[in-house]
Amino acid sequence: MTHVDTGVLFVVSGPSGVGKSTLLKHCLSVFPDISFSVSATTRDPRAGEEDGVDYHFVTRSRFDELVREDAFIEHATVYDRSYGTLRSTTRAAIDSGRSLILDIDVQGAAQVRRHMPDAAHIIVVPPNLAVLEERLRRRGTDSDEVINRRMDQVAQQLLACDVFDYVVVNDDLLEAHRTFNGIFAAELARCSRLGSVVAAVRGWAMLRD
Numbered sequence: 001m002t003h004v005d006t007g008v009l010f011v012v013s014g015p016s017g018v019g020k021s022t023l024l025k026h027c028l029s030v031f032p033d034i035s036f037s038v039s040a041t042t043r044d045p046r047a048g049e050e051d052g053v054d055y056h057f058v059t060r061s062r063f064d065e066l067v068r069e070d071a072f073i074e075h076a077t078v079y080d081r082s083y084g085t086l087r088s089t090t091r092a093a094i095d096s097g098r099s100l101i102l103d104i105d106v107q108g109a110a111q112v113r114r115h116m117p118d119a120a121h122i123i124v125v126p127p128n129l130a131v132l133e134e135r136l137r138r139r140g141t142d143s144d145e146v147i148n149r150r151m152d153q154v155a156q157q158l159l160a161c162d163v164f165d166y167v168v169v170n171d172d173l174l175e176a177h178r179t180f181n182g183i184f185a186a187e188l189a190r191c192s193r194l195g196s197v198v199a200a201v202r203g204w205a206m207l208r209d
Helices: 021-031 060-068 087-095 104-113 129-139 144-158 173-188 194-206
Strands: 007-013 072-078 081-086 100-103 120-125 164-167
Touching: 007 072, 007 104, 021 129, 021 173, 060 072, 060 081, 072 087, 072 129, 081 087, 081 173, 087 100, 100 104, 104 120, 164 173
Parallel strands: 007 100, 007 120, 120 164
Antiparallel strands: 072 081
């Protein structure tokens, strides 16, 4: 009997300014074998980008065809450019033992949850909305009107936090790193994902039986 090890699809969500990028960058240095999922997109390649490495570049007609075929585990359109995560390539990677990260919004995470219920969903949140608003204002890139509208959207998004598997409060950065990385370590060590290790351990034990 073949004992297969499978990877993990990590879905990471959280509002802009909450610190997802910082947590993910550190996490990838701790777990270098994990990589970001490669999305399909209708936008044109930029200089130096490679098809199948940075994105799967497809035409608008092909993207729409993939939507009709229900080929995506999540997809969205932003400023007339569409992006989506292909079910076939994602499933193949996970089944081969590779672990992937999807950094997407709450709505995208809900789509993934329907299509791949075995994914691990993590939401990164601020200690409170006032702290997040202050972080956004310190950037100095948006008007008060834009920030106020964004904060209203954040409040709506955070109402969905209870459907996630894990919540990481990014207040103290060191503690947030520990919690975030700990979630990755725990999910990667699940017996259900490590068939070969479990079989080996049982083999050792049976020799003593």
